[in-house]
Amino acid sequence: MPRFLLALDYGGTKLSAALTTAHAREWLALERIISPPEHNAQYEQRAMLKLARKILNGKIPAAIGISFGGPVDFARGLVLLSHHVAGWENIFLRDQWRAEFGAPVEIDNDANVAALGEFKFGAGRACASLLYVTVSTGVGGGWIVDGKILRGADGVAGEIGHTIFDPNGPLCICGRRGCVEVFASGRAIARIARERLIAHPRAESRVRELIAAEITAQAVARAAQDGDEFAQSILDDAARALGFGIGTAITLLNPERVVIGGGVSKAGEKYFAAVRVAARANCLPQMRVEIVPAALGDDAPLWGAVALAQEIAQK
Amino acid sequence: MPRFLLALDYGGTKLSAALTTAHAREWLALERIISPPEHNAQYEQRAMLKLARKILNGKIPAAIGISFGGPVDFARGLVLLSHHVAGWENIFLRDQWRAEFGAPVEIDNDANVAALGEFKFGAGRACASLLYVTVSTGVGGGWIVDGKILRGADGVAGEIGHTIFDPNGPLCICGRRGCVEVFASGRAIARIARERLIAHPRAESRVRELIAAEITAQAVARAAQDGDEFAQSILDDAARALGFGIGTAITLLNPERVVIGGGVSKAGEKYFAAVRVAARANCLPQMRVEIVPAALGDDAPLWGAVALAQEIAQK
The missing domain is CATH 3.30.420.40 (ATPase, nucleotide binding domain)
Incomplete structure (x- = not known):
């Protein structure tokens, strides 16, 4: 049976x-x-x-x-x-x-x-170690080392969303300033889009049509994929913050692969390219930077x- | 036999x-x-x-x-x-x-x-995981996870000295700007002491007596232990940069303990206290921050x- x-x-x-x-x-x-x-x-x-x-x-x-x-x-x-x-x-x-x-x-x-899941069945198969990063409402992460989840002494390892990108940045729900999460999460992308539309009242963007409704990271990503430069620059900045955090994680742990999942990870190849460039710029030359989208969605x-x-x- | x-x-x-x-x-x-x-x-x-x-x-x-x-x-x-x-x-x-x-x-x-060594015979005994940080001429690090050295995919895990403290900081030998190493290493402490003595020609400090000779981190630490405030503030700043890097490492890996060795780690209890404060401020509240000096020197x-x-x- x-x-x-x-x-x-x-x-x-x-x-x-x-x-x-x-x-x-x-x-x-x-x-x-x-x-x-x-x-x-x-x-x-x-x-x-x-x-x-x-x-x-x-x-x-x-x-x-x-x-x-x-x-x-x-x-x-x-x-x-x-x-x-x-x-x-x-x-x-x-x-x-x-x-x-x-x-x-x-x-x-x-x-x-x-x-x-990604390690056993998805984009991390045949790896000995990987960092999984999920970018949705927030930014979370998990480590696989030697084929096992690395949980940490208090069970909270992998908090890449709460590494610092800019110590003078906005306040995070964790109580500190400028965490990767307040620049790179879906919630952050929506907030930044709103702020920039208000700050630049004459900027042309399809995102503006959405300001009456609720602005979401998904809408920003869709506009960017349709060639909206205003939207793409918001995503590029989010990718830069995420890539910075991933570069720091690579510097510290040197994983074989980094797998990115979550809703924001579907923002397109340009977004991924920007994440890779930022990660590469924030680790040592002899470290591999292999960043791939999640396979299991x-x-x-x-x-x-x-x-x-x-x-x-x-x- | x-x-x-x-x-x-x-x-x-x-x-x-x-x-x-x-x-x-x-x-x-x-x-x-x-x-x-x-x-x-x-x-x-x-x-x-x-x-x-x-x-x-x-x-x-x-x-x-x-x-x-x-x-x-x-x-x-x-x-x-x-x-x-x-x-x-x-x-x-x-x-x-x-x-x-x-x-x-x-x-x-x-x-x-x-x-x-610290894991098996020194300050990391009875730990399941630890981060060892050596602060001497440079700043290096090594991980023990599940009782074994975690080497990383390219054998270069643990490069805490090359996580970024201030992206606008001085150039590092790795080619990037503002690594922890250019603020916290022995070489950095000597450089910063020299710069500050020149920038503040009227500041009183025992370190000044050394400017004719070679200024070393050891001399700065000795002056600080003798109560020299100018020297102590240099060490405090170095401790802040190191603690920031350690906090980032804790956020990502949540190790059971952090052990600090190397010449600069002998700079005294005030230095250690400043490292602990900075690390605590740069990780999540539910994460332990247990930072101890190396036992094996x-x-x-x-x-x-x-x-x-x-x-x-x-x-």
Whole structure:
């Protein structure tokens, strides 16, 4: 009988559950739902359980891997909190799922799990070490070293979004000034677009049409891909900040490859080229700078959850 | 019969060779010589062989560990060059020593080897991960992760001296501007002292007495320890730059401990306190900041070489 692996992704705004078997490279079943606004942890738990039961359809999983969009105490299987969803403070999520299906469970934060996913199944295959960077609302990161997630002494390694790009820059949610995140995240790109449109009232840009509506990083990226120079220069600056942070990370760890995922990473080849130039300029000449887009897209955390489940199913 | 381990340290300005046994924690024999000015690789090889033969005194080593003060291709046992001594370009030093005594040999650069030494025998015992930072003429670093040296894809991980502190700062030997090294190294401290004495001709400082002679970081540190405020403020600024770099490294890797060695690390408790404050200010609140002085002093590379030798002697 095949050994079924259940992969769960608590994504903040959406929930995903998928089923596969130990050696398969595709989903037997996949369910995703967008969470309603103002939802909470209890809602997410009920909804995820429903998704899981639906795709399992009576089968018993051999192991469960979980990606959570927020800080996790890996050793204790404990969710510390969610920055997006209320009610997740100090929840022993691993034990809850173990109790539900009687199967071994492993849980980690989404950046670490996505790093593992890209390493095992995506753009980091055949690498001994990699840095995974996710650029979406915020900027996060995860390390794979010697084929394993490098979690750090407090489980918070990889915070590339909170390395400093400009100590005189804007205030970050972490309380310091000028973190890479306040220049390079999706939220930052939208903010900077808004600021520059106001500061340059006569600049021509398709982004301006959007100022009445909500300006998003996605809209800026779309305008840039349509040849809008105003939008492209905003993206170039964001890429410069991100590349600076990646260059610092390369200087310190010299990884074999850097994989960039998250919504902003889809901003186009020009954006990627600018990230590479900035990273190359911020590390030593003898260090390789191999920066590639993520291969698994939004499924990276789910595939990483499969990899987590594989490790414990094999025991 | 005890298994003898031979440890060698090519330090740039001095050569050291020491002998111990597998489980001993002290030297059976130790020899050190200061190299004459303008010496070269050939001289160092002859002199080191003489030291080794003297301390071995007819014994055959079970394994040899080597620390080299310059970049090394660990996998090939190849010295790439020395920044201090001519003639070290592309020397297969591992094979030379293996041929000499018929024993297995391992060789790595001094920052990595010193990190391993502090980890196994010094200020990093009982840690799972650590960053070792050496602050002497330059600023170097080495990582221990899961009990092993983390070398990186090109063998150059740990270059904390070349993370950027101020992108508008002075030019660094690496070709970029404002690296931690140009603010925090011994060379930098001496340069800054000289510049400030010239810029502030009426400032009172004991360092001024030294301007006729050569100003060294050691002299600045001594003056600071005697209560000289001018000297202390130079050290404080150097500590701030170093702490900034260490904070960045903590943000990215979240090590259990940071161990600081090298001549400048002996600049006193005030200096250390300033490094800690700056590091704490440059990482996230949930990350530990445990920064301690090296325990093995100048012997860290030798003890690390013992640890390298142990690993291969056990095979």
